[in-house]
Amino acid sequence: MTQTLLITGASTGIGAATARAAAEAGWQVALLARSQDELDSLAGEIGERALALPCDVTDRAALNAAVDRAVDHFGGLDAVFANAGKGVSSPGIEQGVPAEWDEMIQLNVMAVLSTAHATLPHLRKTKGHFVVTGSKAGRDHLKGSVYGATKWFVHGLAGNLAEEMREWGGRCTVISPGMVDTPFFDEPKPGKIQPGDVANAVIFAISQPETAAVREIHIMPTG
Numbered sequence: 467m468t469q470t471l472l473i474t475g476a477s478t479g480i481g482a483a484t485a486r487a488a489a490e491a492g493w494q495v496a497l498l499a500r501s502q503d504e505l506d507s508l509a510g511e512i513g514e515r516a517l518a519l520p521c522d523v524t525d526r527a528a529l530n531a532a533v534d535r536a537v538d539h540f541g542g543l544d545a546v547f548a549n550a551g552k553g554v555s556s557p558g559i560e561q562g563v564p565a566e567w568d569e570m571i572q573l574n575v576m577a578v579l580s581t582a583h584a585t586l587p588h589l590r591k592t593k594g595h596f597v598v599t600g601s602k603a604g605r606d607h608l609k610g611s612v613y614g615a616t617k618w619f620v621h622g623l624a625g626n627l628a629e630e631m632r633e634w635g636g637r638c639t640v641i642s643p644g645m646v647d648t649p650f651f652d653e654p655k656p657g658k659i660q661p662g663d664v665a666n667a668v669i670f671a672i673s674q675p676e677t678a679a680v681r682e683i684h685i686m687p688t689g
Contacts, residue, residue, distance in 0.1 A: 468492065468493070468494055468515075469492075469493050469494065469544035469545065470493065470494040470495070470496065470536070470540040470541075470542060470543050470544050470545075471484075471488045471493045471494070471495050471496070471543075471544065471545045471546070471547060471672065472495075472496040472498065472533065472536050472543055472545070472546045472547070472585065473485055473488075473495060473496065473497055473498065473546075473547045473549055474498045474499070474523050474547070474548050474549050474550040474577070474581055475498075475499055475523075475549040475550030475551065475599075476495075476497035476498055476499045476505065476508065476549070477497070477499035477500070477501045477504035477505050477508065478499075478501075478504060478648070479646070479648030479661050480549055480599065480643075480646065480648060480661045480664045480665065481497075481499065481547070481549045481550070482504075482508055482661070483660075483661035483662045483664065483665040484547055484549070484661075484664070484665040484668050484669070485497055485508060485512060485516065486508075486511075486512065486665070487662065487665040487666065487668070487669050488665075488668075488669060489512045489513075489515045489516060491669055491673070493515070493544075493545075494515045494516070494517075494540050495512065495515060495516050495517070496516075496517050496519055496532075496536035496539070496540065496543075497509060497516055497517065497518050497519060498519050498520075498521055498523060498529075498532050498550075499520065499521075499550070500520065500521070500522050501520065502518070502520035505518035505519070505520050506518050517535075517536060517539050517540070519532040519535055519536060523550050523573070523577040523580070523581060524572045524573055524576065524577050524580075526580050526584075529577070529580055529581065529584055530584050533584045533585055533588070537588055542588060542591060542592055543585055543588040543589055543592065543594060544589075544592045544594045544595070544672075545589075545594055545595040545596070545597065545672045546581065546582075546585045546589065546594070546595070546596050546597065547597045547598075547599075547668055548577075548578045548581040548582065548596070548597070548598040548599065549598075549599045550573055550577055551573055551574045551599055551616075552569070552570055552573050552574065553570065553613045554566040554567065554570055554612065554613060557610060557611070558609070558610035559610045559612065560610070562610070562612060567612050570612070570613065570616060571616060574613070574616035574617070574619075574620065575616050575619050575620075578598055578620060578623065579623070582596060582623075582627060586631075586636075589631070589636055590634055590636065593634065593635035593636055593676075594636055594637075595636065595637045595638070595639065595671070595672045596627060596631065596636070596637070596638045596639075597638070597639045597640075597641060597668055597671055597672065598620055598623070598624050598638070598639075598640050598641070599620070599640075599641055599643075599664075600617050600620045600621045600624065600640040600641060600642040600682075601614070601617040601620075601642060601643065601644075602642060602643065602644040602645075602684070602686070603617045604616075604617030604618045604619075604620055604621040604640075604642065605621065605642060605684070620640065621640055621642070621682075624638050624639070624640035624681075624682070625638075625640075625681070628679065628681055632679070635676075637674075637679040637680075638679075638681070639668075639671040639672075639679075639680050639681060639682065639683065640681070640682050640683075641664060641667050641668060641671070641682075641683050641685070642682060642683065642684040642685065643659050643663075643664050643667075643684075643685045643686075644658070644659060644685065644686040644687055645658040645659060645687060646658060646659045646660070646661060646663075646664060647659065647660055647661070648661055657687065657689040658687040658689065659685055659686070659687045663685060664685065667683045667685060670683070671683060
């Protein structure tokens with residue numbers, strides 16, 4: 467039976483690489499991101515296994531509608547990868563820009579919660595898997611990093627959600643990479659972790675047998 471993975475932040479970087487890897491592994495993929503052109507291009511590349519669902523995941527109504535469309539189209543959800551996230555251009559707290567924090571927290575914190583809230587009823591039916599993108603910044607104390615603090619939230623949430631899902635046979639994994647060569651950064655980072663490396667970790671986590679719950683995968687660049 468073909469399984470379905472829903473991915474947020476699916477248009478570029480880690481999300482797009484995971485969509486390609488999942489489709490290659492036999493999964494159907496529901497692709498959520500704001501950029502319709504990029505999603506359509508990715509879905510066209512993958513083919514009939516993919517469904518492009520352009521939406522802003524910080525808009526709860528739009529997110530709920532996209533999840534419903536994915537379930538209607540594919541018949542259910544077996545896994546979810548809450549990958550959408552962003553940083554800020556003004557680092558630090560004293561010199562930070564609160565408006566940037568608001569936007570980041572809406573995406574890195576509230577959208578992750580909303581994604582879990584919208585998809586857990588469907589994952590319960592399949593004893594499914596919720597995966598979320600954390601960060602090395604969510605494991606270390608970094609000077610004045612509000613971004614890092616949002617990832618500390620993600621790591622804490624993932625552990626708490628794993629305990630909640632465990633009650634009905636579900637699983638939750640946080641993927642914790644160091645620096646990844648993605649559009650998140652203004653300049654390419656070819657010597658760092660590649661999006662495909664993180665995608666491989668996601669596929670590993672969601673492919674484990676029922677007896678194994680991979681709670682966290684921490685990835686660091688070799689260079």
